[in-house]
Amino acid sequence: MIKQNLLALQIVIPLIAAPLCILLRRRALVWGFAVLVCWLTFGISVVLLRQVLETGLVSYEMGGWAAPWGIEYRADPLSAFVLLFVSGIGAIVLSSAGLKDTALDEIPVSRQYLFFTLYLLCLTGLLGITITGDLFNVFVFLEISALSSYGLIGLGGRRQALPAAFQYLVMGTIGATFILIGIGLMYMMTGTLNMADMAERLVMADGGRTALVAFGFLTVGIGIKMALFPLHIWLPNAYAYAPSLVTAFLAATATKVSVYILLRFVFSVFGVTFAFETLGLGGVLMFLSLLGIFVASTVAIFQTNIKRMLAYSSVAQIGYMVLGISFASTTGLVAGIVHLFNHALIKGGLFMAMGCVMLRLKSVDIEDMAGIGRKMPFTMAAWAVGGLGLIGIPATAGFISKWYLIRAALEQNWWIVAVMVLISSLLAVIYVWRVIETAFFKEPSARAREAREAPLSMLLPTWVLVGATLFFGVMTSTSAGVAGRAAEVLLRVIP
Amino acid sequence: MMDNVFGLYNYWVVIFLMMTGFYIVISQRNLIKKVIGLNIFQTSVFLLYITIGKVEGGTAPIVSEGFNVYTNPLPSVLILTAIVVGVATTSVALALIVRIREAYETIEEDEILAQEKLT
Amino acid sequence: MSSSTLVQLVLLTPLVGAGLILACGKRPNVREMVTLLTGVTLFSLVVSLLPAVMAGERPTFTWFEMFPGLPIAFTLEPLGMLFALVASGLWIVTSIYAIGYMRAHHEEHQTRFYTSFALSIFGAMGIALAGNMLTLFLFYEILTLSTYPLVSHHGTEGAMKGARTYLSVLLSTSVGLLLLAVAWTWVMAGTLDFTEGGILAGKVEGPMVLVLLALYAFGTGKAALMPFHRWLPAAMVAPTPVSALLHAVAVVKAGVFTVMKVVVYIFGLDFLSASGANVWLMYAAGITIILASFVALAQDNLKRRLAYSTVSQLSYIVLGAALANSWGVVGGSMHIAMHAFGKITLFFCAGAIYLATHKTEISDMRGLGRTMPITMFAFLIGALSVIGVPPLGGSWSKWYLALGAVDAGQWVFVTILMVSSLLNIAYLIPIPIRGFFSSGPDSVPRAPIKEAPLFCVIALSLTAIGCIALFFFADGVYQLLLPLAGG
Amino acid sequence: MLLLLCVTAVAVVRMRGLWAAVMMMGIYSFLGASWMLLLDAPDVAFTEAAVGAGISTVLALATLGLTTTRAKQRSGSSMLPLVIVGITGAALVYGTLDMPHFGDPDSPANSYPHPSYVERTEGDIHIPNVVTAVLASYRGYDTLGEVVVIFTAGIAVFVLLRGSRSRKRTHRSEGSEVRVSRHD
Known part of the structure; x- marks a missing residue:
């Protein structure tokens, strides 16, 4: 019974839990409940992934109505993989918010229980996007996650959070509306909203031009959502001024899920042939991603607010993922998908560490962080490991992604691209090292002198993420293995 | 050619409306006007969907004796959902505006940016 | 214990040592005992493996697969054996020296210092034992990163700047060029294992061999081939024990070791010499040898002069590799050991002089031989060994290198070796000469004998004796290395 | 109209x-x-x-x-937005060229899936209003999503506006303080 409804439970559990959070109200209580729900969701996704790896595809018809009439939920290796790390990171990040003296303190006490509600809703939205097999349903869940994240960002303590959230809202809504237009046009051409069904009918449908435009709108819309350069302008402010926990969660998951939608549309709905051979999407994506990597990395170097710096770095890292996708080869896709996962871990860990810093310093300004490595050695050690992952030093997860990316480039004899990827990681060295140098080798700032180590309840989740970065930097059979399966499914190497 | 013009005329109008809304969003500096623009943009997309569903000579999809041709019900269903989503977005946006006004004493984008530069 | 277990232990010992040192941070005496004990354990483990390797055994083990078909694996072969012996043996001596130096100098953050040191040795051991290029690359980066805190140890603006140069050159070459070369090799050859006779034969052709060799040679920034040598003088801001062990032995030798490994086990001597792609590398090495010597001549700061001398001497080894024949490879590899002993002695002396007199500039060092006779004598021995005068170890490696050059028909390089030896004399010998025979500033009365702390003197005497001993034991080294040449 | x-x-x-x-x-x-x-x-x-x-x-x-x-008199150029909108609009118009014509009963959207919702509804659900029927059954899940959207928006608005008075005071008293982030 449970096994059959696993797909539905994945969404329904956090969905139902969200309003219950309002009823609980008391901080410890609501935290315990929400964390439990998150871990439960994670557990389900683990079972689901194993199931998918066994059978290849798990499908569920919502309400018992078969597609194309009803809404179908389906999980293939890619979606199961995304579900896994989104729910996992969601659970880890939320675990840190528990007792007194954590990053949750950035949010006024009177609103903390609502934070949990929004958090769970956002999680629901992200999971829903990943799991659904219905185009319009994607839009609905997209809006759930988006609306809740506007609220979450608006919770940020500084007033800059408000315009940041507003800007995100405007751009996000434009993106969503573009996606809606795309969906509408697709529906017009095929008469169905089910993705698998649509992929089949698209081949029969004549009307290349409409499909082309639909494709364009979907790509631009998703591009905004995933902060693909140059559509990224909402992201740095949103990440910089949101509460640290929110940043950690969103940075690790939200853009990743958007990349997932892109993969889904491009490979599952439109098909490689149409997207890459007819349209030459590869060239466009490659150009934009490389440009994005360089520009965003360079901008990151000049930031003084470290959360903002990491946000720009995220824009650059999205570039790596898209670059991998743009190769449209198995290795390239593995690179893109595995980087989804690896970067989620790395950025999650880094922003969690920033949460610890924020908690103790009340600032994430580089000047204030001088000498903090001596006062908060565990926090900053975690940051340093995460930073190394960002650069792609061997034995961290970042290296794995880079390795696949370079291999993908070399396999197709794109020398220049391989070289550019490597050069760009040197830019990461600069912005990461600036922080390491300041934190460990400079004389402590006034704020740093008064700081002390972050509480264990924050350090533990941070180190779980950072530890995972190291673990998946050497043990790649899980991450790269599943990514490989996912890539094969997307490219229809195996049915 | 003329066939095309008549067949697609409705779409073109809808496109014009959508683009007007889109233009308001990205060109206006006043936050409320941006929201209005978003609203118009979204409403126009709803019109697009409804236009898709229209069947020549059909009638509203309420099953009753004497009618055989019905307009496609699915777009209507979708748009009912989308309208609600639109309003939800609008309300969050407006709430944000209220708070921004409290924090910055203005709802003009340029002035907010100017204040940020100073602080 | 089987030799493959021993190899694992060799790798784990410094890592465990680092952990223990960190744990004992509050008690300096215990901490330094742990350092020494780790060093001794490590060295004895390495030595215990020697007979097996001499007998032709190649202990191997695999940790796990990082990528499908591409594991983190280790194999101990003669070249790695030599490097491991030199690095672990000299670590003990350096630890003795460091204890004297760091205490006398009242350095801060000593726990961080010793921990990073042990981690660096861990990196060096990993490089020595690496069974494939990916593993080597992994430990290469570990070595780079673990040395960084040592270079920036003082935390001053100058130290930070030096450390920044250090890091940026090493990281950008390794990430920008070496990683590319490794990935490319993987894509083309389908393996990265170090295999006798190389893995690239028949896989790459024409000018691509040249490009790939260039990526490897310049990508290995630690080999300090010009123009990527800047980090080495910059790293001289570190405390002297660091300069001595890491920037005369472990780090730089890891670089040339990598080049040697690549030439022998990735390209294969026959393939490389047949392709003719090695000729430019000879010239690049030759130019570095001569140019760096000239630069060294112009330096007045003793440590900087030694650093440029190292740059020059490293290219001897690169030259040996580039010759791609048996004499060249044996000579080059041997030079790893010979130069290590000579140069570490010189650095120890430089540190001792600094401790005793706070002098860093060569022009200030007149008459020092009278106040610090042991130090200056050791300096002389080290200098002579680096120059290559019998009966000191350095003479053998130069001899084999010259043979290699003759064998390859490259008479130019015989000349270069000669000229370089002359330049060595010109920039090294004046220092002890002035020390012993030139009187100090006239106004200052003759100072009594004042040597550096005992620990330091012991250490520098040991390495100086080592220079002499190596002359007589060179045959052992030769026997060890012979399999490299395919003999 | x-x-x-x-x-x-x-x-x-x-x-x-x-x-x-x-x-x-x-x-x-x-x-x-x-x-x-x-x-x-x-x-x-x-x-x-x-x-x-x-x-x-x-x-x-x-x-x-x-x-x-x-609204203030807006300053600055309005060229860029116009260009963006122009391109987007042109793309859409271009896309329409292959569209089924307005009201076409044979267009894919209006002829698929078969049997249509209208026909199935009669047998499945017995509600004359097909839109309601589809909304509540076949795509009931979207409707649930819609409820969640409203709920989310409600919470978000509530979160934003709750206690905004107190925030107002804090912001004013803090003046140009940027770094301190807590108010409670």
């Missing part, structure tokens, strides 16, 4: 007064709703009239009450 829609939309662009702009928005929604009615989508039309024209407008007016009613 369509002309009126266009005129209203353009009027919003030109207008400075926010009251009037909001009213125009309401009118626009209302006109849109009327057109939907003409296109045989009465359910949507009613919803749009009530929610789009009604609630949105009221909310916007309430916001105006809390903030300000005049």
Whole structure:
């Protein structure tokens, strides 16, 4: 019974839990409940992934109505993989918010229980996007996650959070509306909203031009959502001024899920042939991603607010993922998908560490962080490991992604691209090292002198993420293995 | 050619409306006007969907004796959902505006940016 | 214990040592005992493996697969054996020296210092034992990163700047060029294992061999081939024990070791010499040898002069590799050991002089031989060994290198070796000469004998004796290395 | 009808007064709703009239009450937005060229899936209004999602506006303080 409804439970559990959070109200209580729900969701996704790896595809018809009439939920290796790390990171990040003296303190006490509600809703939205097999349903869940994240960002303590959230809202809504237009046009051409069904009918449908435009709108819309350069302008402010926990969660998951939608549309709905051979999407994506990597990395170097710096770095890292996708080869896709996962871990860990810093310093300004490595050695050690992952030093997860990316480039004899990827990681060295140098080798700032180590309840989740970065930097059979399966499914190497 | 013009005329109008809304969003500096623009943009997309569903000579999809041709019900269903989503977005946006006004004493984008530069 | 277990232990010992040192941070005496004990354990483990390797055994083990078909694996072969012996043996001596130096100098953050040191040795051991290029690359980066805190140890603006140069050159070459070369090799050859006779034969052709060799040679920034040598003088801001062990032995030798490994086990001597792609590398090495010597001549700061001398001497080894024949490879590899002993002695002396007199500039060092006779004598021995005068170890490696050059028909390089030896004399010998025979500033009365702390003197005497001993034991080294040449 | 829609939309662009702009928005929604009615989508039309024209407008007016009613004369070039909009619009028009014509009963959207919702509904659900039927059954899940969206928005608005008075004070008293982030 449970096994059959696993797909539905994945969404329904956090969905139902969200309003219950309002009823609980008391901080410890609501935290315990929400964390439990998150871990439960994670557990389900683990079972689901194993199931998918066994059978290849798990499908569920919502309400018992078969597609194309009803809404179908389906999980293939890619979606199961995304579900896994989104729910996992969601659970880890939320675990840190528990007792007194954590990053949750950035949010006024009177609103903390609502934070949990929004958090769970956002999680629901992200999971829903990943799991659904219905185009319009994607839009609905997209809006759930988006609306809740506007609220979450608006919770940020500084007033800059408000315009940041507003800007995100405007751009996000434009993106969503573009996606809606795309969906509408697709529906017009095929008469169905089910993705698998649509992929089949698209081949029969004549009307290349409409499909082309639909494709364009979907790509631009998703591009905004995933902060693909140059559509990224909402992201740095949103990440910089949101509460640290929110940043950690969103940075690790939200853009990743958007990349997932892109993969889904491009490979599952439109098909490689149409997207890459007819349209030459590869060239466009490659150009934009490389440009994005360089520009965003360079901008990151000049930031003084470290959360903002990491946000720009995220824009650059999205570039790596898209670059991998743009190769449209198995290795390239593995690179893109595995980087989804690896970067989620790395950025999650880094922003969690920033949460610890924020908690103790009340600032994430580089000047204030001088000498903090001596006062908060565990926090900053975690940051340093995460930073190394960002650069792609061997034995961290970042290296794995880079390795696949370079291999993908070399396999197709794109020398220049391989070289550019490597050069760009040197830019990461600069912005990461600036922080390491300041934190460990400079004389402590006034704020740093008064700081002390972050509480264990924050350090533990941070180190779980950072530890995972190291673990998946050497043990790649899980991450790269599943990514490989996912890539094969997307490219229809195996049915 | 003329066939095309008549067949697609409705779409073109809808496109014009959508683009007007889109233009308001990205060109206006006043936050409320941006929201209005978003609203118009979204409403126009709803019109697009409804236009898709229209069947020549059909009638509203309420099953009753004497009618055989019905307009496609699915777009209507979708748009009912989308309208609600639109309003939800609008309300969050407006709430944000209220708070921004409290924090910055203005709802003009340029002035907010100017204040940020100073602080 | 089987030799493959021993190899694992060799790798784990410094890592465990680092952990223990960190744990004992509050008690300096215990901490330094742990350092020494780790060093001794490590060295004895390495030595215990020697007979097996001499007998032709190649202990191997695999940790796990990082990528499908591409594991983190280790194999101990003669070249790695030599490097491991030199690095672990000299670590003990350096630890003795460091204890004297760091205490006398009242350095801060000593726990961080010793921990990073042990981690660096861990990196060096990993490089020595690496069974494939990916593993080597992994430990290469570990070595780079673990040395960084040592270079920036003082935390001053100058130290930070030096450390920044250090890091940026090493990281950008390794990430920008070496990683590319490794990935490319993987894509083309389908393996990265170090295999006798190389893995690239028949896989790459024409000018691509040249490009790939260039990526490897310049990508290995630690080999300090010009123009990527800047980090080495910059790293001289570190405390002297660091300069001595890491920037005369472990780090730089890891670089040339990598080049040697690549030439022998990735390209294969026959393939490389047949392709003719090695000729430019000879010239690049030759130019570095001569140019760096000239630069060294112009330096007045003793440590900087030694650093440029190292740059020059490293290219001897690169030259040996580039010759791609048996004499060249044996000579080059041997030079790893010979130069290590000579140069570490010189650095120890430089540190001792600094401790005793706070002098860093060569022009200030007149008459020092009278106040610090042991130090200056050791300096002389080290200098002579680096120059290559019998009966000191350095003479053998130069001899084999010259043979290699003759064998390859490259008479130019015989000349270069000669000229370089002359330049060595010109920039090294004046220092002890002035020390012993030139009187100090006239106004200052003759100072009594004042040597550096005992620990330091012991250490520098040991390495100086080592220079002499190596002359007589060179045959052992030769026997060890012979399999490299395919003999 | 369509002309009126266009005129209203353009009027919003030109207008400075926010009251009037909001009213125009309401009118626009209302006109849109009327057109939907003409296109045989009465359910949507009613919803749009009530929610789009009604609630949105009221909310916007309430916001105006809390903030300000005049938009500043905008400065700077309006070329870039025009270009973006132009390109987007042109793309869309280009896309229409392959579209099935307006009202075409054989278009994929109107002929698939077979049997159609209308035909299935009669047998499956027994509610004459197909839209309601589909909404509640086949795509009931979207409807659930819609409820969640409302809920989410409600929470978000609540979170944002709750205690905003106290925040107001904090912000003012803090003046240009940027780094300190806690208020409670």
